[in-house]
Amino acid sequence: xxxxxxSHLFRIRFNDERTKKVTISTELAIRITKIDKLKHRYxxxxxTLNTDKSDEDNILTQAQYIIKVYELRSNQHFKSxxxxx
Numbered sequence: 729x730x731x732x733x734x735s736h737l738f739r740i741r742f743n744d745e746r747t748k749k750v751t752i753s754t755e756l757a758i759r760i761t762k763i764d765k766l767k768h769r770y771x772x773x774x775x776t777l778n779t780d781k782s783d784e785d786n787i788l789t790q791a792q793y794i795i796k797v798y799e800l801r802s803n804q805h806f807k808s809x810x811x812x813x
Contacts, residue, residue: 764789766798
């Protein structure tokens, strides 16, 4: 009887951990997709600009800043998500 109870508890814990793993994997896939989209937008933004060198450097700096802010916000969201479990 005790073995069955322990076995049942271990199955429940295992299923909980499996669910967490799936959730984290899904969250990671979503984040990777968002980063890929952002990289694509950045590349498109850079390629479509026809400006001189000094303006181009300024625009690249601004685009890099936008990416950095997005990554920081994503990391903050991920930290709050990982804190839940």
